[in-house]
Amino acid sequence: xxxxxxxxxxxxxxxxxxxxxxxxxxxxxxxxxxxxxxxxxxxxxxxxxxxxxxxxxxxxxxxxxxxxxxxxxxxxxxxxxxxxxxxxxxxxxxxxxxxxxxxxxxxxxxxxxxxxxxxxxxxxxxxxxxxxxxxxxxxxxxxxxxxxxxxxxxxxxxxxxxxxxxxxxxxxxxxxxxxxxxxxxxxxxxxxxxxxxxxxxxxxxxxxxxxxxxxxxxxxxxxxxxx
Numbered sequence: 001x002x003x004x005x006x007x008x009x010x011x012x013x014x015x016x017x018x019x020x021x022x023x024x025x026x027x028x029x030x031x032x033x034x035x036x037x038x039x040x041x042x043x044x045x046x047x048x049x050x051x052x053x054x055x056x057x058x059x060x061x062x063x064x065x066x067x068x069x070x071x072x073x074x075x076x077x078x079x080x081x082x083x084x085x086x087x088x089x090x091x092x093x094x095x096x097x098x099x100x101x102x103x104x105x106x107x108x109x110x111x112x113x114x115x116x117x118x119x120x121x122x123x124x125x126x127x128x129x130x131x132x133x134x135x136x137x138x139x140x141x142x143x144x145x146x147x148x149x150x151x152x153x154x155x156x157x158x159x160x161x162x163x164x165x166x167x168x169x170x171x172x173x174x175x176x177x178x179x180x181x182x183x184x185x186x187x188x189x190x191x192x193x194x195x196x197x198x199x200x201x202x203x204x205x206x207x208x209x210x211x212x213x214x215x216x217x218x219x220x221x222x223x224x225x226x227x
Contacts, residue, residue, distance in 0.1 A: 010066030
């Protein structure tokens with residue numbers, strides 16, 4: 001029997017890209033698609049609903065807040081996939097992310113943008129350098145070699161429940177990766193393609209957003225080191 005796969009897409013002002021993301025999803029493999037509108041001021045919700053997604057609104061701003069809202073709407077899937085709404089990732093690669101979990105070999109599969117040279121170069125320089133610092137610190141303190149903090153990821157639902165995610169903003173991705181190591185989940189990174197996003201990044205597209213995200217990521221690493 002095929003796995004029940006749920007996809008959570010946090011989105012803030014992604015009216016130009018959300019339809020492209022939803023059109024590219026391999027819908028024959030997906031049980032439910034949840035788009036979390038994180039207090040958008042444009043037509044993100046309407047465009048997502050027109051494409052058949054379940055749209056829920058999270059007025060508390062923050063990437064983690066949107067992801068937590070999406071989790072709260074889940075039924076009882078086997079696998080949960082997190083995917084951004086900016087069309088920078090290739091949604092059809094969900095097939096590759098979920099396969100190691102479906103086979104029973106892995107619990108958590110991270111799509112890395114840092115393995116393929118063309119994907120790595122599509123990242124903004126501040127994203128590349130920030131990723132390198134974060135994964136270096138995680139290797140140093142938690143003894144696990146990640147290459148990326150990429151938002152495109154799949155996790156077994158029972159594993160997601162076990163790690164009890166909490167962060168409401170920029171620390172979300174690194175929290176999941178650290179907790180996956182601490183909980184001894186079976187972890188795999190696979191290369192994924194990456195392209196320049198539609199529109200401007202809400203985080204690394206601005207100087208203040210870059211500083212805030214970098215500070216929170218480093219804070220989160222040390223928080224779980226001392227926990």
